[in-house]
Amino acid sequence: FLVDKGNHRHFMAKEIHEQPEVVGRTLANYVDMARGQVVLREELPFDFARLSRLSITACGTAYYAGLVAKYWFETLARLPVEIDVASETRYREPPLERDGLTLVISQSGETADTLASLRYAKAQGQHTLAVVNVPTSTIARESSAVMPTFAGPEIGVASTKAFSCQLTVLLCLALAAGRARGTLSAERERAVVDALITAPGLMAEAVKMEAEVEGLAREIAKARDVLYLGRGTSYPMALEGALKLKEISYIHAEGYAAGELKHGPIALIDESVPVIVIAPHDAIFEKTVSNMQEVAARGGKIILVGDAKGAAAAGLDTLATLTMPDVDPVIAPIVYAVPIQLIAYHTAVFMGKDVDQPRNLAKSVTVE
Ligand code: G6P
Numbered sequence: 001f002l003v004d005k006g007n008h009r010h011f012m013a014k015e016i017h018e019q020p021e022v023v024g025r026t027l028a029n030y031v032d033m034a035r036g037q038v039v040l041r042e043e044l045p046f047d048f049a050r051l052s053r054l055s056i057t058a059c060g061t062a063y064y065a066g067l068v069a070k071y072w073f074e075t076l077a078r079l080p081v082e083i084d085v086a087s088e089t090r091y092r093e094p095p096l097e098r099d100g101l102t103l104v105i106s107q108s109g110e111t112a113d114t115l116a117s118l119r120y121a122k123a124q125g126q127h128t129l130a131v132v133n134v135p136t137s138t139i140a141r142e143s144s145a146v147m148p149t150f151a152g153p154e155i156g157v158a159s160t161k162a163f164s165c166q167l168t169v170l171l172c173l174a175l176a177a178g179r180a181r182g183t184l185s186a187e188r189e190r191a192v193v194d195a196l197i198t199a200p201g202l203m204a205e206a207v208k209m210e211a212e213v214e215g216l217a218r219e220i221a222k223a224r225d226v227l228y229l230g231r232g233t234s235y236p237m238a239l240e241g242a243l244k245l246k247e248i249s250y251i252h253a254e255g256y257a258a259g260e261l262k263h264g265p266i267a268l269i270d271e272s273v274p275v276i277v278i279a280p281h282d283a284i285f286e287k288t289v290s291n292m293q294e295v296a297a298r299g300g301k302i303i304l305v306g307d308a309k310g311a312a313a314a315g316l317d318t319l320a321t322l323t324m325p326d327v328d329p330v331i332a333p334i335v336y337a338v339p340i341q342l343i344a345y346h347t348a349v350f351m352g353k354d355v356d357q358p359r360n361l362a363k364s365v366t367v368e
Contacts, residue, residue, distance in 0.1 A: 040173075054102075055100065133148070237336055
């Protein structure tokens with residue numbers, strides 16, 4: 001069907017703005033809001049309770065969605081997760097248990113490495129579950145079960161709305177796994193579902209920070225290198241933030257686990273390096289504050305993407321603070337996807353780059 005940019009300058013902008021709607025649509029397909037429960041429409045050909053391990057594989061942004069999901073499956077379902085990029089999985093020849101489960105994540109459902117990893121898992125006798133945005137794709141057809149995202153067609157090469165919808169489905173899957181494995185009480189499930197239901201509204205609020213992000217983008221555009229830091233699920237979000245920025249602005253960016261700062265990247269820090277810290281006020285926030293202090297002590301320019309409570313608790317001089325609405329930490333990655341994408345988008349637009357068609361990149365990599 002017809003896909004246009006609407007009132008937006010770029011597909012990427014339109015797709016960022018669409019997120020409250022498409023995440024809401026995705027949620028409507030996975031949760032029973034009244035009962036406060038996840039409902040999977042398709043019957044699964046395996047039992048989460050019988051799994052000893054979950055293997056996840058994907059490429060690019062979908063891989064980072066998988067990395068976030070690893071934290072969810074491990075904490076909510078106490079299910080050990082092994083995850084790798086598909087270009088490694090396919091040649092590593094990992095031993096995979098017969099009747100175990102491989103989860104593949106792909107917007108297009110056509111990425112060559114992801115497809116090859118899926119086929120490898122099948123050949124090892126694994127069940128396969130695909131989180132895909134294109135239900136008619138090869139990966140969807142070849143998987144034993146499919147959990148669709150309802151992002152609609154994504155045109156911008158840099159993935160945005162597909163990512164937040166992948167996170168939404170993955171959190172629902174982790175809840176379903178937790179219930180099946182008896183690691184999640186009905187109350188906790190309801191609490192997470194209640195939090196999930198607020199995500200579209202919170203994302204709509206986050207989108208409103210656009211003018212502020214535009215101002216910040218002018219600063220980031222001057223940098224040669226940008227560092228992104230985070231802990232817990234904010235660590236993969238830092239990786240995703242760095243990927244988005246380098247993909248479309250061509251500024252060198254690196255994402256790092258905040259606790260690893262002292263093992264390398266701290267050597268890079270001076271006044272010329274913006275350090276973007278993704279830090280909702282969660283259980284490990286104080287640990288991230290120590291890392292921010294290390295950055296500040298070396299003259300690094302901190303850009304905090306956090307909430308008001310965190311900003312007050314940190315009590316640090318930052319170059320800027322993007323004050324996010326308060327969120328239940330479990331859903332933070334879904335909501336924080338918005339500012340991360342806006343930062344990359346506005347930096348690239350300010351620098352005059354072609355954000356929808358960045359050089360050398362393809363939307364779907366169907367050849368190796
Ligand atoms: C390409 C795209 C990325 C995407 C990755 C995986 O590199 O530019 O945006 O994340 O492929 O694509 P998939 O369709 O498998 O999610």
